[in-house]
Amino acid sequence: MLRVEFVNLGRQYDALRDEILDAFDRLSRQGAYVFGSELEAFENEFASYCGTRRAVGLGNGSDAIHLPLLALGVGLGDEVITAPNSFVASAWAIARTGAKLVFSDVGDDMNLDPEKAEQAITDKTKAILVVHLTGRIARMEVFESLKERHGVVILEDAAQAVGARRNGRKAGSIGLFAGFSLHPLKNLHVHGDGGICVTNDEKLADSLTRYRNHGLENRNECLFWGVNSRLDNIQAAIGRIKLRRLEDWNSRYREIARYYNSELSGVVETPTLEDNEEPVYHRYMLQCDQRDELMKHLDDRGVGSAINYPVPLHLQPAAQSLGYKRGSFPVAERLADRILSIPLYSELEDNEVEHVVASVKSYFQ
Ligand SMILES: Cc1ncc(COP(=O)(O)O)c(C=O)c1O
Incomplete structure (x- = not known):
C-alpha cells in the first residue's frame, strides 16, 4: 500500500544536502556560530523578499511576535485582541507581556473577523494581532481601517504565511511588524527552531536587535533586561539556501x-x-x-x-x-x-x- 506521510522533511534535505553540508562545514571551520555574516545576509534577503526595510533573526517564531510586543511597550493595563483558533504561541506571546489577552471570533476564512474584532475594541486596546492561519492572509484592508478609526496597532502573526499575498501585498509588509516561524513544519524552515521579525520601523528593529541579545548595547553596556533569542548563523545559512527556492x-x-x-x-x-x-x-x-x-x-x-x-x-x-x-x-x-x-x-x-x-x-x- 502506498503511504503518504503527513510530513516528510527528509526529501527536502536530500535535494539540498550537498549545499547544506558545505555551508555547515565552512561555518564550522570558521567557528562562526553566534552572529555572523550569514545572519546579516539572511536578514537582508528576507526583508527584501517581504518588501520591508528590516528583518531581525530570532530564536523562534514565538519570540518573533512576543519580543516586538515588549519592544513596543505593550504590557500591564493594555489589551490585545487575537484569534482563538491559532497555535498557542499567538496567545502566550500576548499574555506574557502582562497585557490582557482578548479573543475574538473568526470568519469563514478561518481568520479573525474584522467586524467582530472591532466590537471587542475598548479604550485599553493597544493592538490587534492578526493571525494568517493556514498561510492565507486575513482581511487586512479592513483591519487597516480599524487602525485609522480606533488608533489601534495592527500586527501580523505570519508564522504560517511566508510568501502569501493579498491584494498584491506580501505577508509581513502590512502590519507594524510581522513575526515568522522558521520551525521545521513551515514552508520556509531551518534545521531546528528559528524565527524572524520584519518591520519598516527602524526604531523597533533596533530595539529588537537588543532584546534578542540580553538588552546589550555593546559587550559591557546593558540598556535593559532582554533575553537570549538569536537565530544561529548556521541556521541563517540554511535559511538563505532555502529562501532561494x-x-x-x-x-x-x-x-x-x-x-x-x-x-x-x-x-x-x-x-x-x-x-x-x-x-x-x-x-x-x-x-x-x-x-x-x-x-x-x-x-x-x-x-x-x-x-x-x-x-x-x-x-x-x-x-x-x-x-x-x-x-x-x-x-x-x-x-x-x-x-x-x-x-x-x-x-x-x-x-x-x-x-x-x-x-x-x-x-x-
Ligand atoms: C500561528 C503561529 N504563531 C506562532 C507560532 C510559533 O512559532 P515557533 O514554533 O517557531 O515558536 C506558530 C508555530 O507553530 C504558529 O503556527
Missing part, C-alpha cells in the same frame, strides 16, 4: 491545493478564496462532520493527517482565568470539530496526491 516550492503548494480543491469540492468542504488572494497553503484544511472517522479511514489507507487545532485557545486550561466558555466563539468552535489537514508539501509526488484524493473520496462512497 521558496517561490518554486510555494507554487507547488498552490498547484497541489488547486488539485485538492477541484477533486474534493462537493465531497467535503474545501477552502473558497476571494480573487485577491494568493495563499501559500502551509496547511490544506478540509471540513466535514465525520472528521474523526475520516481521519481513521485515511490512516487505514496509509495517509497521514492532523487537526490544527482540536481545542480552541479560549477553552484551554491556560485561558481559564479569562472567563470564556464553550459557546463564546461559535465559528472557531465549529471549525475545531470539523477541520482536518491532509498532506501538502512541495515534495509530494503526483501519485501520492492522487492517492490522498482517492482515499478521501473512498470514505464517502
Whole structure:
C-alpha cells in the first residue's frame, strides 16, 4: 500500500544536502556560530523578499511576535485582541507581556473577523494581532481601517504565511511588524527552531536587535533586561539556501491545493478564496462532520493527517482565568470539530496526491 506521510522533511534535505553540508562545514571551520555574516545576509534577503526595510533573526517564531510586543511597550493595563483558533504561541506571546489577552471570533476564512474584532475594541486596546492561519492572509484592508478609526496597532502573526499575498501585498509588509516561524513544519524552515521579525520601523528593529541579545548595547553596556533569542548563523545559512527556492516550492503548494480543491469540492468542504488572494497553503484544511472517522479511514489507507487545532485557545486550561466558555466563539468552535489537514508539501509526488484524493473520496462512497 502506498503511504503518504503527513510530513516528510527528509526529501527536502536530500535535494539540498550537498549545499547544506558545505555551508555547515565552512561555518564550522570558521567557528562562526553566534552572529555572523550569514545572519546579516539572511536578514537582508528576507526583508527584501517581504518588501520591508528590516528583518531581525530570532530564536523562534514565538519570540518573533512576543519580543516586538515588549519592544513596543505593550504590557500591564493594555489589551490585545487575537484569534482563538491559532497555535498557542499567538496567545502566550500576548499574555506574557502582562497585557490582557482578548479573543475574538473568526470568519469563514478561518481568520479573525474584522467586524467582530472591532466590537471587542475598548479604550485599553493597544493592538490587534492578526493571525494568517493556514498561510492565507486575513482581511487586512479592513483591519487597516480599524487602525485609522480606533488608533489601534495592527500586527501580523505570519508564522504560517511566508510568501502569501493579498491584494498584491506580501505577508509581513502590512502590519507594524510581522513575526515568522522558521520551525521545521513551515514552508520556509531551518534545521531546528528559528524565527524572524520584519518591520519598516527602524526604531523597533533596533530595539529588537537588543532584546534578542540580553538588552546589550555593546559587550559591557546593558540598556535593559532582554533575553537570549538569536537565530544561529548556521541556521541563517540554511535559511538563505532555502529562501532561494521558496517561490518554486510555494507554487507547488498552490498547484497541489488547486488539485485538492477541484477533486474534493462537493465531497467535503474545501477552502473558497476571494480573487485577491494568493495563499501559500502551509496547511490544506478540509471540513466535514465525520472528521474523526475520516481521519481513521485515511490512516487505514496509509495517509497521514492532523487537526490544527482540536481545542480552541479560549477553552484551554491556560485561558481559564479569562472567563470564556464553550459557546463564546461559535465559528472557531465549529471549525475545531470539523477541520482536518491532509498532506501538502512541495515534495509530494503526483501519485501520492492522487492517492490522498482517492482515499478521501473512498470514505464517502
Ligand atoms: C500561528 C503561529 N504563531 C506562532 C507560532 C510559533 O512559532 P515557533 O514554533 O517557531 O515558536 C506558530 C508555530 O507553530 C504558529 O503556527
